[in-house]
Every structure is written in C-alpha cells, then in structure tokens.
Amino acid sequence: MESSTAVIFSHVQAPEHGISMIYLIPILIMFITFLIHFVSFHALNVRGSDKSNSHQFQLPPGPKPWPVIGCLPQMLRNRPTFAWIHQLMNDMNTEIACIRLGNVHVVPVTCPNIAREFLKSQDEAFSSRPDFMSSKLVSKGYLTTIFSPSGDQWKKMKKILVTSFLSPAKHQLFYGKRLEEADNLVSYLYNQCKNNPEKGGLVNVRLATQHYCGNVIRKIVFNKRNFGKGMKDGGPGIEEKEHVDAIFTILFYVYSFCISDYMPSLIRLDLEGHEKVLKEKTDIVNKYHDPIIEERIQQWRKGMKDQEEDLLDILIALKDDNGNPLLSIEEIKAQITEIMLATLDNPSNAAEWAIAEIINKPEMMKRAIEELDRVVGRERLVQESDFSKLQYVKACAREAFRLHPMEPFNVPHVSTVDTTIANYFIPKGSHVLLSRRGLGRNPKVWDEPHKYRPERHLSNGDDVVLTEPELRFISFSTGRRGCIGVNLGTSMTVMLFARLLQGFSWSTPPGKSAIDLSESKTGLALAQPLVALAKPRLPHALYQELTSCVEYS
Numbered sequence: 001m002e003s004s005t006a007v008i009f010s011h012v013q014a015p016e017h018g019i020s021m022i023y024l025i026p027i028l029i030m031f032i033t034f035l036i037h038f039v040s041f042h043a044l045n046v047r048g049s050d051k052s053n054s055h056q057f058q059l060p061p062g063p064k065p066w067p068v069i070g071c072l073p074q075m076l077r078n079r080p081t082f083a084w085i086h087q088l089m090n091d092m093n094t095e096i097a098c099i100r101l102g103n104v105h106v107v108p109v110t111c112p113n114i115a116r117e118f119l120k121s122q123d124e125a126f127s128s129r130p131d132f133m134s135s136k137l138v139s140k141g142y143l144t145t146i147f148s149p150s151g152d153q154w155k156k157m158k159k160i161l162v163t164s165f166l167s168p169a170k171h172q173l174f175y176g177k178r179l180e181e182a183d184n185l186v187s188y189l190y191n192q193c194k195n196n197p198e199k200g201g202l203v204n205v206r207l208a209t210q211h212y213c214g215n216v217i218r219k220i221v222f223n224k225r226n227f228g229k230g231m232k233d234g235g236p237g238i239e240e241k242e243h244v245d246a247i248f249t250i251l252f253y254v255y256s257f258c259i260s261d262y263m264p265s266l267i268r269l270d271l272e273g274h275e276k277v278l279k280e281k282t283d284i285v286n287k288y289h290d291p292i293i294e295e296r297i298q299q300w301r302k303g304m305k306d307q308e309e310d311l312l313d314i315l316i317a318l319k320d321d322n323g324n325p326l327l328s329i330e331e332i333k334a335q336i337t338e339i340m341l342a343t344l345d346n347p348s349n350a351a352e353w354a355i356a357e358i359i360n361k362p363e364m365m366k367r368a369i370e371e372l373d374r375v376v377g378r379e380r381l382v383q384e385s386d387f388s389k390l391q392y393v394k395a396c397a398r399e400a401f402r403l404h405p406m407e408p409f410n411v412p413h414v415s416t417v418d419t420t421i422a423n424y425f426i427p428k429g430s431h432v433l434l435s436r437r438g439l440g441r442n443p444k445v446w447d448e449p450h451k452y453r454p455e456r457h458l459s460n461g462d463d464v465v466l467t468e469p470e471l472r473f474i475s476f477s478t479g480r481r482g483c484i485g486v487n488l489g490t491s492m493t494v495m496l497f498a499r500l501l502q503g504f505s506w507s508t509p510p511g512k513s514a515i516d517l518s519e520s521k522t523g524l525a526l527a528q529p530l531v532a533l534a535k536p537r538l539p540h541a542l543y544q545e546l547t548s549c550v551e552y553s
C-alpha cells in the first residue's frame with residue numbers, strides 16, 4: 001500500500017509558472033510540519049489501519065484513544081492499572097492489545113507464542129527500557145543495568161555484574177555468606193518458638209522471608225547483616241526494617257503507570273506524589289548505603305584495605321585499561337541500590353505464597369517434608385548440594401512463581417524500530433508489557449490455571465528448575481534483557497523455602513481453619529502478611545547448636 005505521505009507528496013511539485021524558491025521553502029516547511037502532525041495524529045488514531053507508515057498491518061486491538069492524551073482518562077479512573085488492562089484484554093478476548101497512554105503505545109501480552117516473538121525471534125528490537133521518572137531517579141540517571149535503556153552504559157554495567165558478581169566462580173565464593181544467613185533464618189525462627197517448642201510459636205512469615213533476603217544481600221554486598229545492632233533473637237532491627245520497607249516501597253512505585261511518564265510535560269507537577277515518595281525512600285536507602293560505600297572507598301584509596309571481602313570491595317577494586325577505577329562512586333551507589341531491588345522481592349514472595357498454599361493442602365506439605373526427610377534427613381540442615389534431589393520442593397517454588405508472581409508485568413521492554421509481531425504493527429517506541437499474571441494463568445497453556453498444583457512441573461521427569469525460557473510464565477524471563485541473577489535467585493528461593501519446611505511444621509494460627517489466600521487489592525502479594533504457627537521438627541540440639549553459633553549483629 002502506498003503511504004499517505006507519498007500520495008500527498010506526489011501532488012506537491014514546484015509550480016512551473018514562476019513562484020520563486022524564496023516563497024516555496026517556507027511553504028514547504030509549513031506543509032511538512034502540518035504533515036508530520038497530521039501523520040502522527042492519524043497514525044495514533046486510525047486503529048488497525050496504519051496507512052501512514054505504509055504498513056499493511058494493524059495495531060493490536062485496543063480501546064479507542066483520545067487525541068493526544070490517549071486512554072489516560074480511563075487509566076486514571078480504573079486503578080490499579082494492571083487489573084484494568086487485564087480486564088480489558090479479557091473483555092476484548094485478546095492475548096495482545098495496544099493501549100495508547102499519552103503518546104505511548106503500551107502493548108500487553110498474555111500469550112506465550114507472542115511473548116516468544118518479542119523476546120526470542122525479535123529480541124534485539126525490544127531490548128531497551130522506558131525513560132520514566134521512577135527508573136531514572138532510582139538509577140541516578142540510568143547508571144545501572146536493569147533500568148538503563150540499551151546502549152553503552154547498560155552493556156558496561158551488565159558485563160561487570162556478570163563477571164564480577166554473578167559468574168559461577170563468584171557465586172561459589174559467596175556460598176559461605178548465603179549459608180550463614182540460611183542458618184540465621186532457622187535460628188531466628190526457632191527463637192520465636194523456644195518458649196514453648198511443643199506448642200510452637202506464631203511467626204510472621206513475610207517478615208521472616210523478607211528479612212532473610214535482606215540479610216543475604218547485605219552480607220554479600222557489605223559483609224554485614226545489620227546496619228545497626230540487630231535484635232537479640234536474630235530478627236531485623238529498626239534499621240533493617242526501615243531499609244527493607246524502603247526497598248519494597250521503591251519496587252511498588254517504579255514502573256507504576258505514573259501519569260507524567262506518558263505526558264512528560266506534567267513531570268514537574270508530580271500530580272500523583274510518586275516522585276515525593278520515591279525521593280523519600282531512596283534517601284532512606286542512601287542513608288544506610290552511602291556512609292559505608294564512602295568510607296570503604298577511602299580505605300582502599302589510603303591503602304588501609306587491599307583484600308576483597310564482599311561485593312563492595314570487588315566493585316571498588318575494578319580497574320580500567322589505564323589502571324583507573326572502572327566505576328565512579330555514583331555508579332557504585334546506584335548499582336548497589338539496584339542489586340538490593342533485584343534480590344529482595346521475588347524469593348521472599350514465592351516462599352511466602354508456597355507456604356501459605358501448602359498449609360491449606362496438607363497432602364502437599366506431607367509430600368514436600370517426606371522428600372526433605374528422605375534426601376536430607378533430620379540430623380543436619382538442607383544445603384545447596386541437596387537441591388538437585390529436591391524435585392518436589394523445587395516444583396512447589398516453581399508453581400509459586402507461575403501462579404503468584406510478585407509483579408503483574410515483566411519489566412517493560414521498549415522497541416527501537418517499527419516492526420511486526422503476530423501480524424500486528426508494533427511502532428518504534430512501544431512499551432511491551434509481558435503479563436506475568438496473564439501468561440502464568442493462561443487457560444490455553446495451563447490446566448486448571450488458578451489451582452496451585454506443583455505436580456504439574458514433574459510430569460516430564462526432567463530436573464525441575466525455576467527458569468522458564470519458553471515464557472509459559474515469567475520467572476527470570478529470557479533474551480538480552482533476561483535476568484542475569486538466575487543462580488543467586490534460585491539458590492535463595494529454594495534454600496529459603498526448604499529451610500522453612502525442613503526446620504518447622506507449619507499450620508494455621510489457633511482458631512483459624514485455613515489461610516486466607518486472597519490477593520492484595522493493589523498487587524499480587526497475599527492481601528495480609530502470612531502469619532502461621534511454626535513448631536520445630538528437628539532434634540532440639542541442632543537448633544541450639546545454631547543459636548549458639550549465629551552472631552546476632
């Protein structure tokens with residue numbers, strides 16, 4: 001099809017009867033300006049017939065947008081946005097949609113075949129990230145990996161993380177720190193029950209799982225669990241609680257459909273107050289991180305330190321080809337914050353959901369515990385070397401990722417060229433949102449998608465893993481922008497869940513017959529933090545040995 005641009009231009013020829021070029025040029029400029037506006041307006045509004053770009057393909061189906069503002073009014077009327085988008089796709093009976101917000105084409109996807117076209121067949125075209133107030137602020141102007149648009153900075157930081165932190169060798173190097181925090185977890189939980197081990201104690205599982213993840217990553221990055229004194233029972237002190245709370249609030253606000261992300265002219269107004277909250281919370285994170293980072297840099301500069309004991313040392317000691325520091329202070333600070341954001345939510349949320357689900361399904365609990373007793377026994381605690389034999393335990397964690405992802409959508413991908421996917425036109429600059437909820441619960445892919453059934457992952461007899469490169473659900477995603485922390489994320493998730501199960505019998509609190517599995521109104525987490533009754537199930541000497549070994553600060 002001939003583009004409208006070409007059609008119109010074919011009529012614009014320099015008249016032969018003598019208008020001079022002096023008049024013609026401004027007229028041409030005005031005409032072109034009009035044309036650009038006309039073309040872009042037309043392209044955004046003629047749903048399904050993108051005649052302006054000589055594309056024969058339609059945009060994916062979606063609600064008719066208003067000029068300029070697109071569907072922002074509907075978005076604002078229908079919070080939370082993820083629920084509105086999924087409802088819309090449901091009503092339209094489509095697995096790919098295009099919703100224009102401001103001047104951005106937002107393309108949500110719930111079909112794995114289409115998701116694979118985006119992140120496998122045409123991965124390179126979709127390997128950038130959006131330019132949003134939230135991601136820019138948190139990454140100090142895109143100095144980091146996850147949030148940076150594709151380009152040299154993203155490549156530099158990704159390479160550093162892969163080689164200096166997340167390589168198999170470095171993963172092994174940090175094994176001792178992970179193990180220490182797995183021991184601290186069991187010791188902390190035992191302390192909640194030790195007044196009456198026979199009856200057990202009530203445990204806030206959300207607090208315990210988030211605290212474990214915070215401990216692991218603080219130990220790896222800063223070689224310490226606590227910013228302050230911690231608690232005598234091994235639990236989080238005020239400082240750790242504030243740190244973890246700030247990280248989770250940042251995670252909630254980052255990429256959260258803020259109106260100014262789609263109407264950049266409104267950015268200064270901070271109409272929804274997102275920027276204010278994000279600044280407050282990043283200030284809290286910086287309050288804890290910055291003094292440690294700055295002091296450590298001084299120690300290296302003054303020669304008071306020359307041995308690498310944690311990730312911070314590794315990042316400071318990196319040198320470029322001329323022997324100068326490879327990373328600036330701001331890059332180190334921003335990247336460390338991003339590492340905290342990457343590590344805390346997924347493992348803790350999956351373990352909390354998996355425990356909640358299997359408390360309500362005693363046959364699953366029994367099967368998981370039997371496996372742990374068979375593989376590990378009751379005389380020692382589970383280690384990472386046991387994981388290959390803990391197929392059912394891993395299936396429980398995998399099923400939690402499928403049914404209960406932390407976030408409704410994957411991190412957004414942005415297209416860098418016009419292209420076609422699933423016979424739909426996807427314009428350059430589109431924001432592609434693979435739906436973690438929609439993929440994991442797609443009834444065409446999953447039998448009884450809303451039921452928690454770990455067995456479904458055991459049917460083919462393969463080793464159970466938490467990755468899903470075929471995108472039938474999203475755990476670590478795939479492609480250029482896929483998660484590079486798979487080993488650490490898997491170790492943390494499986495260890496957390498396995499230790500909770502091996503060390504304690506879990507049941508509903510007294511007076512409750514079942515755990516309420518309702519989701520929160522604003523996201524996919526459990527509506528209320530899981531509180532359950534934990535009873536130690538291993539020989540007491542084993543816990544006592546731990547509590548005497550674990551340092552509480």
Ligand code: HEM
Pocket residue numbers: 145146147158161339342343346347410411412474475476477478480481482483484485486488489490493
């Ligand atoms: C169970 C734990 C984890 C899960 C489920 C998870 C999941 C994800 C997902 C879904 C993405 C986005 C992929 C995409 O854009 O398509 C991602 C990106 C990323 N993850 Fe993870 N992650 C986990 C743990 C970690 C850990 C521990 C680290 C390391 C500190 C990490 C580092 C990263 C990085 C650097 C990226 C960005 C890659 C890029 O944009 O190039 N993740 N992760």
